[in-house]
Amino acid sequence: MMVxxxxxxxxxxxxxxxxxxxxxxxxYKDLQLKDKSVVDSLNDLSHEHATDSLDHDVEEKEISSLCWVSPDGSILAVGYVDGDILLWNLSTEVSVKDPQAQKSDNNDIVKLQLSSSSRRLPVIVLHWFANRAHNDRGGQLFIYGGDEIGSEEVLTVCFIPESAIIKFLSL
Known part of the structure; x- marks a missing residue:
């Protein structure tokens, strides 16, 4: 059992x-700042490489919310006070067998970009609602916060299809 x-x-x-x-x-300090995967559009969860996807100064980022995005505990959505949302692939197959292989690589993280604004609301709530039809591993990620400061709507629903989750886990 894992905690x-x-x-x-x-x-x-x-x-x-x-x-x-x-x-x-x-x-957050484990992240390499080059060639990270960024999702700019909520409709397209394919991996794009961007050199400026994460802040160039590696500082501690306060976690404000989190939730599992997969039933097997392999993907974790983490919301930060600065409005960032990162999906972490926490597959433990390699880590359990080899403690030295615990560093993140370029395929372990996807950043959801809800707003291009440099000042965003903290991500207050993340909630995953899995699709139950046909054993689909996809679902919707409900996000409260993370949008531009002063925006009228701060609740966003992000549909993440099963194919995107499988692709993320297989990278």
Whole structure:
């Protein structure tokens, strides 16, 4: 049995309760700042490479909300105080067998870009609603916040199809 521990300072830890040990450690400082995957359009969840997708100064980012985006606990949506939303692939197959392989690579993170504004609302709530029809792994991600400061609507529903989730997990 695994337990997810998320600290406000941006640290995410996956703990194996049965073996009483850390399985995976992720944090915003683990990200490499070049060639990250960015999703600019909510209708297109294909991976695009961008050199300026994340802030160029690597500082601690406060986590404000999170939720699982897959039933098997392999994808985690994390919302930050600065309005960023990152989908983290936390597949633990490699990490459990090889503790040295715990660093994120370019395919472990996708950034959802809800607004191009430099000043965005904190992501207050993230909630995943899975599609139950035909064992589909896709669903909708409900996001409260993350939009431009001063915007009228702050609730966004992002449809993430099963094909995008499978592609993300297989990279």
């Amino acid at each position: 997810l521990i998320a600290y406000e300072i941006g640290l995410i830890i996956l703990w194996d309760v049965m073996e009483d040990r850390v399985v995976l450690v992720r944090g």
